[in-house]
Amino acid sequence: MSTTQHDSEQVHDAEAAAAIGAVSTSEGRQELLGADVTAAAERLRELGAVLRVSEAEAMLLGEGADPNDETMIINMGPQHPSTHGVLRLMMELRGETVVRTKPIVGYLHTGMEWTGEELTYIQGATNVTRMDYAAPLFNELAFSMSVEQLLGIEVPPRAVWIRMLMSELNRMSSHLLFLATNGMDIGAVSMMLYGWREREEVLRFFEMVTGLRMNHNYIRPGGVAADLPDGWRSAVLRLLEMIPPRLDEYDTLLTGQPIWRERLQGVGTITTEECIALGVTGPILRSTGFAADLRRDEPYLAYDQVDFDIVVGTYGDCFDRYAIRLNEVRESMRIVAQILEQMPKGDYRIQDKKVTPPPRARIDESMEALIHHFKIFTEGFKVPEGESYVPIESPRGELGCYIVSDGSSKPYRMHVRGPSFVNLQCLPHMMHNALIADSVAIISSVDPIMGEVDR
Amino acid sequence: MVDTPAADEAAPEPADPEPAPPALRHGVPVAEAPGTAVLHPTREQLAEVVEALYADGYLMCIDVTVVDYLTFGRRTAAEGDILSTERTLPGGLAPERFEVVYHFLRHADHDRVRLRVQVPESDPTVVSLFDRYPGTEAMEREAFDMFGVRFDGHPDLTRILMPEDWVGHPLRKDYASGRIPVQFKASADER
Secondary structure (H helix, E strand, O other): OHHHHHHHHHHHHHHHHHHOOOOOOOOHHHOOOOHHHOOHHHHHHHHHOOOOOOHHHHHHHOOOOOOOOOOEEEEEOOOOHHHOOOOEEEEEEEOOEEEEEEEEOOOOOOOHHHHHHHOOHHHHHHHHOOOOOOOHHHHHHHHHHHHHHHHOOOOOHHHHHHHHHHHHHHHHHHHHHHHHHHHHHHOOHHHHHHHHHHHHHHHHHHHHHHOOOOOOOOEEOOEEOOOOOOOHHHHHHHHHHHHHHHHHHHHHHHHOOHHHHHHHOOOOOOOHHHHHHHOOOOHHHHOOOOOOOHHHHOOOOOHHHOOOOOOOOOOOOHHHHHHHHHHHHHHHHHHHHHHHHHOOOOOOEOOOOOOOOOOHHHHHHOHHHHHHHHHHHHOOOOOOOEEEEEEEEEOOEEEEEEEEEOOOOOOOEEEEEOHHHHHHHHHHHHHOOOEHHHHHHHHHHHOOOHHHHHO | OOOOOOOOOOOOOOOOOOOOOOOEEOOEEEEEEOOEEEEOOOHHHHHHHHHHHHHOOOOEEEEEEEEEOOOOOOHHHHHOOOOOOOOOOHHHOOOOOEEEEEEEEEOOOOEEEEEEEEEOOOOOEEEOOOOOOOOHHHHHHHHHHHHOOEEEOOOOOOOOOOOOOOOOOOOOOOOOOOOOOOOOOOOOOOO
16 A cells, blocks of 8 residues: 555656656655645554554654644765765654654665675785774675685684684774764864774774775685784784773763763663564673674683683664763673784795685795796685575674575675665664754764675 | 586476485585585575564574576686586476575574575566665675576565666676776867
8 A cells, every 4th residue: 555655656756757848767666755734554664663653653753643743854975974975864853853764775886796796815915904994804804714614624723713712802993983983973173082092003004004095805715815924923012001091081072971971861762672673792792791703602702711701782873872972892802812822823824725825935936836826816616506694793793794605716796795785774663752963973983884784 | 416517597386295315404405614504595485584584583684695507617718628517406496597505603602504595597576575674775785786596575676786777787697897998088179
């Protein structure tokens, strides 16, 4: 019933457009429709997919609504400074209150899953690393682990620990970026500078190890691209020394401040049931008090050999999500400190001639090594037929990589389950009956990375 | 046991009388994969199996995606390396062009289940899980957008990543990716 209404509405639009000879550039049904054409059932779906409102309440919002009760539909984004990239929200407002919200995505869609089918497994990491550009190493890790599961190989211990070191540092840099943008969105602009400053320190370490600040292509199927450079240990120690006092500064600057608390506490609440029904993972799920963390639940790499706590919230509001991310930086540093102690010696990539190219020095002296090197980088290596899905805990939630191989050297299908994409679905629920001024805080607390949403 | 792979389009889904060898779970063939059990329900069994999984405590639907098996195993022909084209599924299920893949998670013991549902090219439709798992809303829309598989009962099955007026489904294997003529709209003045 609601569909027919949509259709007739669309036809009407098209006719109207044809009548005036205009080319319709409207994206049509992707948009949020007005209150007058949205039936009660549709309202119930948008608001109460996990039973936030009763059917009677939805009826009231629908046709039964007071005709004098005017609502307005406005666009926020895609080029709004606080929508984190190109997220576009259509919001129905009653005065200052948000009644309905619909996230409209796709503005950053670059067909990376398709590109992934055209690149060999060796080249694949270059592609996936551009998805969640705030946490690129996690994308590489999920992809590499999925390929390794298909190959049935196990990477050497040093590679495992290097991967763990890099992902925890990346979690720190990603959360620091969140703290910066979260502060900026809410009006604590000085926080933005501090967050970026600390993140820059972490990125400097990445540059030292991988050569790049972002999009590293460092974690590859079979291990990592290069061993840690000389002096890495003191560089990490320097980070571990520098960042904790700065986090304490954040506490002074933000956590205890009445304005900060006023803006965040009780804003954008969500319950565990809603999160689970909507597939929401990561800090948003943990903010409701549900201790779900894949690092502990389904330990990958060597997370079962380090000691760390899962930070959970209580109320599921924006403040909990802020506090969780702030404290997860501390937990990550705890893990990094343990990695420093336990970092094993040995190979940084698997010594499997099928997967690993020969060392650079061998190429100058051995014809076979040269051929081998050439073959690996032009043809790639073949991966046995099958499917694999590997989930890891990215800073935003469960990041999974589903690969179908047909036995060739390129994935037949490469799908990435981006946590931001799924997490965005909780926005309409958090925003329902919130003030429009709070919507900025709520969007920020979801911490979506549009590169990962649109892929 | 397995049907000839040539019967792709016309052959209806054979009513499977549950052969003895494959293991069954919720009445459908099950296989093991690293870290997960893989269930192979037919389209007709899907809703029932999902309800049974929900009752079992798999409360979160992690992921919904589609694989287009049109050129499976033949894709590397251009590279001079023809692979086998035959796909085998447990329980004597007939492979179809599309396969909808679901991942479910049970938080109680961190157990995962994968569902692989064969969907024929002639009628690419499966039932939507929206009513049971509201979180599949965006994921089913993405699957529809990219593969043109319709989800019956989805309340808002529109394109999500591509523009509304886009023609075709880009991740299908027969979609002419990269072969779209580029329109150069140069300035009108002559050079």
